[in-house]
Amino acid sequence: MIVEDERIVALHLRQQLTRLGYGRITVYSSGESALAAIMVDTPDLILMDIHIDGDIDGIETAAGVPGYLHVPVIYLSAYSEDQTLERAKRTHPYGYLIKPFAERELHAAIQMALQRRKVELALKHSEERLYLAMKAANMSCWEIDLNTRKIETTGPTGILYPDGNSSGVAINLDTFLERVVPEDYSSVKNAFEDAIGNGNFFDVVFRAKDSKQSVFWYRAQGKTFERTTQNPRRIIGVVQDATEQQVASARLRQASTVYETSQDGILILDSNLRITSANRSYASITGISINAALGQRPHILARKTFPLSFYRDMFKSLESRKHWQREISTQNADGDPIILMVQVIAVIDDNNGDISHYVAIISDRTAIRRAEEELQYLAHYDGLTGLPNRMLASDRLERALERASARGTHLACMFIDIDNFKTINDTMGHNAGDQLLIVVARRLKSLVTSTDTIARLGGDEFLLTAEDIKDRHAAADLANRLLRGLRVPVTIADREISISASIGISLFSERANNAQDLVRQADTAMYAAKNSGRNGFTFYQSAMTEDATHFMTRNQQLQRGLENGELVLFYQPQYSRNTGKISGVEALIRWNHPTEGLLGPGEIIPVAEQSGLINEIGQWVVEEACAQAMRWRDEGHPALKIAVNVSVRQLRSDDFVAIVRHALEMTKISPRQLEIEITESTIQNDTRIISRLHELRRLGISLAIDDFGTGFSCLGSIKSLPIERIKIDQSFVRGIPNDQDNTALTEAITALAAKLGLAVTVEGIEEKPQLDFINNLECTDFQGFYFSRPIPAAQVFELPEIAFHTS
Structure with missing residues (x-):
């Protein structure tokens, strides 16, 4: 151009x-x-x-x-x-x-x-x-001027220039050495000093950091060369990024470690399935030493160990899929049975595509299979008693129903619940409870035939499926036999315990058509047996389902009512015999039902007791009663004692005392304004409840025994309890003064209370003759419809005073 x-x-x-x-x-x-x-x-x-x-x-x-x-x-x-x-x-x-x-x-x-x-x-x-070529080798040539210590490079510069500098920009040897990690610095520095001082060739592998502080592996090689007299000596060599080599080497070491330390046996087999290499786990699993195994076929795959079809399938799979896997049951070298998962993988030669060798992986599944068998057992049997559990019981009941339906025979389903088992657990401990359940399971199993199924559903509940029951009489005889067998006392933890049970019975071909109905009906009948006094049996009746349905509905409604603020407290006044003024009130629960109107405690307490909701409702009653006392105080009314009824469940609750304390602290009312009423049956032989009463008394709260005289009171116990008041039950007041027995009992109770220094409140006064008679006794307070029915809080201080005259 x-x-x-x-x-x-x-x-x-x-x-x-x-x-x-x-x-x-x-x-x-x-x-x-x-x-x-x-x-x-x-x-x-x-x-x-x-x-x-x-x-x-x-x-x-x-x-x-x-x-x-x-x-x-x-x-x-x-x-x-x-x-x-x-x-x-x-x-x-x-x-x-x-x-x-x-x-x-x-x-x-x-x-x-x-x-x-x-x-x-x-x-x-x-x-x-x-x-x-140097880039492919991840390598750079370098020349180090020993006078200036500058480095000049040829080839890829990323190794020596991590920040991307060009090869035309020299770096200093000392700067390069600064990138070496502290652990490798000495070896690298010594290699360079030896080359500089003695002219020796050096070859050193080390780690260095880039500008982002990432660590890489390098390999540096070089030798000192002389220049002319006018020019200084120099080092010429190469530096290579050896990170991938080190990673590969590490992986190889890891693979070797895995091979030697794997819990699985690993074999390398030649094309004839003869062992060329074996790890220690193979020897441990099979009991065959590595030296004895080399050159031999694995004994678990050796001929004559399995049928010919086994080997035919194995080689066919290896040929077509290059992989074979199977769990086999065999024996180790000592003849002990073992279960192994065996995998054989064919390795293909990259050059000709033929199979070069095989790798076998042998996993010992013996412990796993035994554990699975145990889990299978636990899935169908109760771990404590060894009886069938709920799942297996349901399956067997279904099969028994099929047989009964085909034969046209009867079948009885019995729901068995141990009486007072929770008390035994609470007083003697769970170990004693478990021992008792084992005894019950053995006795029940000994009392039924081999064709019957006795199962533990959980807790203290058992289920019996009895086939070929002729009629209701035969079912009743079997239930009585079970109750008699259970009543024999048993000694646990050096204490003799009497056992009783409540049994509910449902019969197939009468009202139940499937297993679920049978169990549900027997369960319902069992609760009826418990409500009838325990230690007995009850056959299912359709009315029980109606009662249970009513209970379930009421329970749901009551739960909703508590959450929605539908519960209220009414107050029935208690009049002082000495002053004629209101000395206190008893808080009585009511329910503003959204569709049924105002409901009394009869629709609340039984449902709450049975469902366990009584603790939540009881807490609300305590807190609301204290809050009402605070409102009356803020409105300028004189302080009144408010009596609150407390159930056994509340007193057994560990946090009941804390609930009462919190309510008093939040409302700032005097503890003397709160009176806790308990029934006398609550305190009999229950050390935990008695302890709770002393805790409440230490708070300054007054304690009273409600319905006194109806619970077979132990007078010695009452004398030692922190009780300040007894309330004579209205059943004694009824018929006074004409009923001589009631009049005598009422006179005796008031006289006894006076001797013990206890205040007496007489409940249930509805007529003037009753009041005239009781007014002459040694009582302190009156309560009843004669004075007032339970009323809302706003009406309490509108009631008049009453003058009581004694003859």
Whole structure:
């Protein structure tokens, strides 16, 4: 390519080049057009005039030629001043001819430039191959000047220049050593010092950090070489990123560790399934030493161990899928039975595609299978008693129903619940309770036939499925036999315990058509037996389901009523015999039912007791009673004692005392304003409840025995309890003064209380003759419909005083 703006000069040059034998010649008069043409049709050489038309001169045009094209440029110019030469030199031209020049001079310059370009291209290709080879090896060549300690590199620079610096920028040896992790620094430093001091070759592997503090592995090699006397010594070598090699080596070590430490037996087998390598676990699992196993087939796969079809299937699978797996039952070297999961994998030779060897993995499943058998047992049998559990009992009942339906026979389902089992658990501990359940299970199993199923459903509940029962009489006889067998006392923890049970019975072909109905009906009948006094049995009746349904509905409604604020307290006044004024009130619960109106405690307490909701309702009653006392105080009314009835469940609750304490603290009322009423049957032989009463008394709360005289009171116990008041039950007041027994009992109770220094409140006064008689006894307070029915809190202080006259 000729770049010349003088047309005659350009034509003359073209003619000269043609005579010299150069074939394709293009001519351009401006730098812009020449650069555009170069990108389309790259020339082998450019003859460039410096002063040409256009916005850029020849030197700027030469500078614009892309370096990757490697096009030699020879300047042709009539000017040779220093400034022009300096500018031209910066573009690295292949020649500079001063016009005018001879034709042979031009030819020689062109030939030298083309030859130089040829050599440089060859060198470039050689360097490129070296660069790619070094890049493939993740390696850089380096030269370290031992005088300046500067490093110059050839090849990929990412190893020595983690921040992406070019190879033209030297780094310092000390800077490079600073990247070495502290653990490897000494070994690397010693290697370099030995090479510098003794001229030895060094080869060191170490870890170093990049600019992001990521750690990589490197391998550095080099040796010291002498230069001329004018130049210092130097180290020439290579540095290689060895991270992948180290990772591969680590993985190989890990694989070796896994091979040796794996809990599974691992075998390498040749093409004939003979062992070439075995790990220690194989020897441990099979009992065969590694030396004895080498060269032999695994004894678990040896011929004659299994039928021929076993081996046929194995080789067929290995041939088609290159994998075979199966759980086998066999024996170890000592003849003990073992269960193994065996996998054999065919390994393919990459060169010819044939099977080169096999890898066998042998897992000992013996313990797992035994555990599964135990779990299977536990899934169907009770772990404590060994009896069938609920799941197996349901399955057997279903099968028994199928047989009874096919034969047209009867079948009895009995739901058995141990009486007072919770008390035994609470007083003697759960270990004693478990021992009792084991005894009960053995006795029940001994009392039924082999065709019957006795199962434990959970807790103290058992279920009996009795087949071929002739009629209700036969079922009743069986239930009586069970009750008699259970009543025999048993000694547990050095204490003799009497056992009784409540049994509910449902019969197939009478009212139940499936297993669920039978169990549900027997369960319902069992609760009826408990409500009838325990230690007996009851047959299911349809009315029981209606009662149970009513209870369930009431329970749900009551739960909702408590959450929605439907419960309220009414208050029945208690009048002081001495002053005629209201001395206190008894808080009585009512329920504002959204559809049925105001309901009394008869629709609340039994349901709450049976469902366990009594604790929540009882807590609400205590808190609401205290809150009402606070409201009366804030309204300016005199302080009144409020009596609250507390159930056995509440007193047995561990947090009951804390609930009462919290209610008093929140309302700031005096503890003397709160009176806790308990029935006398609550305190008999229950040390925990008695302890609760003393805790309440220490809070300053008054304690009273409600319904006194109806619970076979132990007078000695009452004398030792922190009781301040007794309330004579209204059943004694009824019939006074005509009923001589009630009058005598009431006189005796009031006299006894006076001797013990206890206050007496007489409940249930409904008529004036009753009041006239009781008014002459040693009592302190009156309560009953004669004075007032339970009323809302707002009406209490509207009641008048009453004058009591004694004869």
